[in-house]
Amino acid sequence: MKNKITVFLFLFLGFVAHAQWKPQGDKIKTKWAEQVDPTKTLPEYPRPIMERSRWKNLNGLWNYAIQDFGKTAPSKYDGQILVPFAVESSLSGVMKQVGAEKELWYETNFSIDSNWKGQNILLHFGAVDWKTEVWINDIKVGSHTGGYTPFSFDITPFIKNGKKQKLTVKVWDPSNDGPQPRGKQVKNPEGIWYTPVTGIWQTVWIEPVNAKNITALKTTPDIDQNSISIKADVAGAETGDIIEISVFDGGTEIAKEKAVVGESLDIVLNNPKLWSPETPFLYQTKISLISKNKVVDQVESYFAMRKISSKRDENGIVRMQLNNKDYFQFGPLDQGWWPDGLYTAPTDEALKYDIIKTKELGFNMIRKHVKVEPERWYTHCDQLGILVWQDMPSGDEQPVWQNKKYFEGTELQRSAKSEAIYKKEWKEIMDHLYSYPSIVVWVPFNEAWGQFKTVEITNWTKNYDPSRLTNSSSGGNHFQAGDILDLHNYPGPEMYLYDARRVTVLGEYGGIGLPLEGHLWRTNDNWGYVKFKNENEVTAEYIKYAKILKSFVKSGFSAAVYTQTTDVEGEVNGFMTYDRKVDKMDFKEVNKINTEVINVLNQKNK
Structure with a gap:
């Protein structure tokens, strides 16, 4: 009888949780949004490269409040939010903006398993954007700045006797009012800029460990x-x-x-x-x-046993090598955004899906663009077999695109505070991701955005991790530093510069647009470098560009990145729609031509 009561109580609590939460807004959603369960949200182990057998997931419905900056903890909360989805996202159940003048507060209760007695309890946050302060049972236990790396606290001394422990979290995120790394987030999203992501956006969890x-x-x-x-x-x-x-x-x-x-x-x-x-x-x-x-x-x-390096070939061209063989790296620009979860994929299956589709397209690489993913994403890349170029999320001042000075050796003069934020967060990202074998290239800067002290930052990156290649400044404001000269050209491939001493790559091209009604974030004002009307036209244009790229591979390109994996908000230049419900090109034809491009270099190694 006791077991029946327990099962009934579990089902009842699950029903109540579902009744209290639902996705917000009328924007498009992925098929996985329907699978999100507030009683079992992203239940997979969050750190697969260092796994222990005992742990507890704290994701789920928490109390939340948005208050003016500088206020004390709220006496009353606004409602419930589904952690770990950012407050601006549909899947959070809130879908409200915060901004630099406000702070986001969270509160929840959790219990410590009885068989953890005598153990130290570690509280882990996968990622929180941007400045985080944490209390356990009304005692502040720590703080952290940075939106892309995990952090943890030993909360053992602050655990109370009894079943319930109170966890309070305060987050401040200035979005594009601050100099911090933020990627494509802006207060007023349009064009290639997207919705802000504030607060907890990766799994929160606890685990017991010994003092050692x-x-x-x-x-x-x-x-x-x-x-x-x-x-x-x-x-x-x-x-x-x-x-x-x-x-x-x-x-x-x-x-x-x-x-x-x-x-x-x-x-x-x-x-x-x-x-x-x-x-x-x-x-x-x-x-x-x-x-x-x-x-x-x-x-x-x-x-994994693998080596990434570069070497001059028989024609005098400096080539990327994988495991001491010339290897052409070809993949999409992957921004990792979701219409329902923003920075956070609705499920682990969804997180893995984009990588599977990238392999289906015949690619062997992904450029992870101005974002860092949850750790499980990198493990999926390790397991499925995909090379990763890891960008540093851009921040501080955006370049004025019409102003050529930003691409002619004039760097941004950041404040000392801004420089310190960048250096701290870049080091933390590199430390955090170091052991994932799929990552083969570090990219400190993208298209002059926030670019400062380029030679110093590039040399530091290269010296800090000499086991990988460093792509100093992808797409602009080039300096003689690092291992790679990276060109961007839209829409078609073009080699307008060449470096005889470094690897030369096409770090972005393409951007072929196809807006599909019923799968758009916005009904109008959708953006692509060029636009077409159907799958056949888009596929034909892609193949045309790929054939041009083949000739440039022979003459000097050692890698290429096509924009992009999926549509993102107002951008409609993905291989898939933003909701991942429609493939916008003929994937078999794309795979065929991609294989031809890759094999220009790689077939001699077979």
């Missing part, structure tokens, strides 16, 4: 030495504590090594299997923290 615990992993492959370097950061370590790493090929353990905490382990692999988009093989690992002959923490992870 593994806090981060850093993996660096070296295929030339057949080795993988793995370093574990540990909290609370003492002299004599040991890290043990086991490496698995499928279910078979192929290596096991130990080292004192603080030392990296360089594990040699016999005849390693190399990772590529064609064969995305991942080794699994188990990392154990041993203290006084007892395992006090253990996480599961993975790595």
